Amino acid sequence: MQAEPGKTGVRELTFIDAIKEAYVEEMERDENVFLVGQDIRGGIFPSTMGLFDRFGPERVVDTPISESGMYGTAFGAAQEGFRPIVDFMFGGFAYVTWAECSVTTGQYYFLHGGQVPLPLVMTFAVGTGQQLANDHAMGLHGAFFHQPGIKVAMPSTPHDAKGMMKAAIRDNNPVVMPWHMGLMMDRGPVPGTDYTVPFGMADVRREGRDVTVLANSLQLKHALAVADRLAGEISVEVIDPRSFEPFDMDTLLRSLETTSRLVVVDEDWERGGFAATVSARVMEQGFDLLDAPVGRVTFPNMPVPGGHMEAYIAPGPDKIESAVRSVCA
Amino acid sequence: MQADKDGMRELFEKLVLADKLDKLMYRRMMQGRLLGFYHPGDGGIAPGVAIGHSLHKQDIYAPHHRAHAIPGMIGKNVPLERYLAEHSGKQDGCCRGRSSFHWSFPEFGIYMASGYIGYQFAPTVGWGWAARRKGEGQIVWCSAGDGAYNQGRAHEAMLMAMNWKLPVVFCCENNGMAIHATAESTHPMEHVSSLAGGYGMPAVIVDGQDVFAVAETARNAIRHVRDGNGPIFVEAKTLRFKEHDIGTPDLAGHTPRGKEELDALRERDPIRLATEAVLAAGVLDEAGIDAVHERAEKELARLERFADDSPVARPGEAELLEAVYAS
Numbered sequence: 001m002q003a004e005p006g007k008t009g010v011r012e013l014t015f016i017d018a019i020k021e022a023y024v025e026e027m028e029r030d031e032n033v034f035l036v037g038q039d040i041r042g043g044i045f046p047s048t049m050g051l052f053d054r055f056g057p058e059r060v061v062d063t064p065i066s067e068s069g070m071y072g073t074a075f076g077a078a079q080e081g082f083r084p085i086v087d088f089m090f091g092g093f094a095y096v097t098w099a100e101c102s103v104t105t106g107q108y109y110f111l112h113g114g115q116v117p118l119p120l121v122m123t124f125a126v127g128t129g130q131q132l133a134n135d136h137a138m139g140l141h142g143a144f145f146h147q148p149g150i151k152v153a154m155p156s157t158p159h160d161a162k163g164m165m166k167a168a169i170r171d172n173n174p175v176v177m178p179w180h181m182g183l184m185m186d187r188g189p190v191p192g193t194d195y196t197v198p199f200g201m202a203d204v205r206r207e208g209r210d211v212t213v214l215a216n217s218l219q220l221k222h223a224l225a226v227a228d229r230l231a232g233e234i235s236v237e238v239i240d241p242r243s244f245e246p247f248d249m250d251t252l253l254r255s256l257e258t259t260s261r262l263v264v265v266d267e268d269w270e271r272g273g274f275a276a277t278v279s280a281r282v283m284e285q286g287f288d289l290l291d292a293p294v295g296r297v298t299f300p301n302m303p304v305p306g307g308h309m310e311a312y313i314a315p316g317p318d319k320i321e322s323a324v325r326s327v328c329a
Numbered sequence: 330m331q332a333d334k335d336g337m338r339e340l341f342e343k344l345v346l347a348d349k350l351d352k353l354m355y356r357r358m359m360q361g362r363l364l365g366f367y368h369p370g371d372g373g374i375a376p377g378v379a380i381g382h383s384l385h386k387q388d389i390y391a392p393h394h395r396a397h398a399i400p401g402m403i404g405k406n407v408p409l410e411r412y413l414a415e416h417s418g419k420q421d422g423c424c425r426g427r428s429s430f431h432w433s434f435p436e437f438g439i440y441m442a443s444g445y446i447g448y449q450f451a452p453t454v455g456w457g458w459a460a461r462r463k464g465e466g467q468i469v470w471c472s473a474g475d476g477a478y479n480q481g482r483a484h485e486a487m488l489m490a491m492n493w494k495l496p497v498v499f500c501c502e503n504n505g506m507a508i509h510a511t512a513e514s515t516h517p518m519e520h521v522s523s524l525a526g527g528y529g530m531p532a533v534i535v536d537g538q539d540v541f542a543v544a545e546t547a548r549n550a551i552r553h554v555r556d557g558n559g560p561i562f563v564e565a566k567t568l569r570f571k572e573h574d575i576g577t578p579d580l581a582g583h584t585p586r587g588k589e590e591l592d593a594l595r596e597r598d599p600i601r602l603a604t605e606a607v608l609a610a611g612v613l614d615e616a617g618i619d620a621v622h623e624r625a626e627k628e629l630a631r632l633e634r635f636a637d638d639s640p641v642a643r644p645g646e647a648e649l650l651e652a653v654y655a656s
Contacts, residue, residue, distance in 0.1 A: 058462055061458070063489065064485075064488060064489060064492065066485035066488060066489055067485075068450070068451040068481070068482045068485050068486075069450075069451060069454045069482070069485035069486055069488070069489040070489075071451060072450070072451025072452050072453065072454040072455050072482075072485075072486065073454050073455045073458050073489070074455060075451060075452050075455050076451070076452035076453065076454060076455020076456040076457075076458065076459060077455040077456075077458055077459045077462075078455070079435075079440050079441075079452065079455070079456070079459075080389075080455070080456060080459035080460075080463075081459075082459060082462075084455075097451070099445055099448075100448075100451050103445075104443060104445065104448060108441060109653070109654070109655055110427060110649075110652055110653050111424060111427055111428050111431055112424050112428065112431060112433040112440070112441055113422070113423060113424035113425040113427060113428075113433060114425070114652055114655070115424075115433060115435050116433075116435050116440065117655035118655075119655075148653060149653050149654065151654075172654075172655040172656065173654045173655050
């Protein structure tokens with residue numbers, strides 16, 4: 001698709017084209033916005049396809065396989081007033097320049113007296129389903145979530161993909177915005193107008209009475225399928241956090257006032273992840289609302305295997321259903 | 330020639346001030362009046378002074394970390410009372426007392442410090458990219474030590490800066506020591522600047538003890554880069570008279586550096602050499618040199634008064650949490 005800014009009305013777009021439409025609209029709007037990454041001229045993923053021809057080499061910056069230098073291009077340019085979007089291709093590759101993109105990035109603004117903001121976006125593909133194993137499959141949102149000073153959000157629908165990417169580009173802080181490969185070609189309604197989806201606003205995707213399932217991205221899709229499957233038996237409320245940092249605790253607590261039971265689904269390891277943080281916060285802030293211990297559906301604490309074995313351990317509909325039944329028992 | 334003499338006098342003033350401030354930092358650390366740690370610059374302060382002095386205010390400069398970037402900042406005319414306040418944990422510090430040792434003067438093109446040796450290489454690519462794209466004649470000077478050039482990031486930055494013909498000077502202030510490791514034990518070649526050849530980057534070597542020689546080399550390198558010729562490498566051969574940081578033993582490898590060895594190094598004290606040079610060139614006489622030292626002492630007193638008068642930074646946790654994100 002060739003995105004057309006100014007085009008109004010709601011169209012059906014794929015998830016990945018919705019991201020591209022956000023890039024195009026923001027790059028048209030603000031000449032300080034630029035893309036930097038490896039092989040983004042041709043496009044390993046369709047999100048940047050055609051943009052080199054449209055915007056040229058100064059706006060779609062293709063780098064050698066030098067992750068620190070590539071990320072440094074974004075970091076230094078952001079200090080100089082640009083608004084870079086750095087595309088790591090696969091999320092696991094961010095670890096190659098982890099010192100820069102996590103510690104130095106998240107703590108730069110605060111530690112240097114709040115003098116110079118760092119308005120940059122980090123984006124990359126994540127997720128199981130492609131049988132590619134660890135570095136090509138890991139979620140990175142949990143690792144970034146652990147780092148202070150960085151906002152972390154992950155869209156679940158084409159609508160949110162465009163609106164959250166635009167919000168990320170306009171934010172004056174570093175924002176990490178992974179997207180799940182399992183959603184890449186999903187289609188959904190996307191307004192052709194200029195809109196943003198602000199961070200820190202969870203979305204109740206389905207209302208229910210008996211149990212709340214907090215799930216995001218591909219796992220949100222699975223959670224909604226489970227809610228359908230259990231309809232008539234267990235009434236499942238499904239909430240999409242949309243952003244992990246900032247996290248909308250109010251919407252979750254409000255939901256628990258009705259349901260009193262919670263399952264957190266997170267495509268990340270059990271140990272030290274977002275799901276663990278949410279369940280601890282619910283214990284601290286909403287203990288009296290609960291009628292059962294919080295359930296979690298996550299990766300077991302083991303390497304992420306590739307091939308067929310990926311499916312044996314990844315979160316998915318069956319594990320979610322089993323967790324829902326368990327907290328409702 | 331009068332311009333040359335004025336330039337020499339100005340450099341000499343800055344060199345003397347940098348040397349005295351470095352030694353003041355050392356004393357304050359020993360007195361418990363400086364927070365965190367301090368990596369003395371004694372012996373190796375001439376390159377920073379000369380480089381900072383040769384840059385325009387708008388140029389982006391990552392100074393070498395030794396002497397906590399004081400020589401480079403003095404060279405670039407950064408008033409340092411807010412840096413001394415920062416290092417003393419005071420609320421008027423350049424980073425509001427949040428960092429202990431970080432220098433950050435964005436209005437002078439000096440963005441940041443980091444505890445990661447070689448941190449400056451990755452942003453250097455971005456600074457250079459931004460400078461080229463803006464096209465306002467701004468350049469980037471990336472200084473680092475021989476130890477930092479052990480980092481893979483140095484090589485990524487040199488590769489990318491050459492590929493993109495960015496306006497960057499890569500500089501190695503080579504004092505031959507990375508903590509205790511000697512440069513000859515961590516580099517396969519005698520000169521760190523030999524690395525530049527692998528990227529097709531021109532390189533020059535200069536006597537880093539001679540502040541005037543470094544300034545001349547820096548000016549030429551800056552002109553090369555500002556004229557759009559792409560990166561150049563400058564290696565300043567310098568020295569380190571003191572231990573790596575206050576409190577660690579002063580070793581070369583695993584052997585203590587002896588008095589004789591250090592006395593020999595001090596023959597090439599940059600202050601001594603510069604003093605001889607200004608006398609020989611007739612830039613200053615003995616009385617003029619005394620006056621330079623007196624002015625520097627007065628400036629130190631001013632810096633200390635500011636730092637000592639500033640209240641200890643005591644923000645509450647809520648206030649600090651509010652400061653994590655930009656609005």
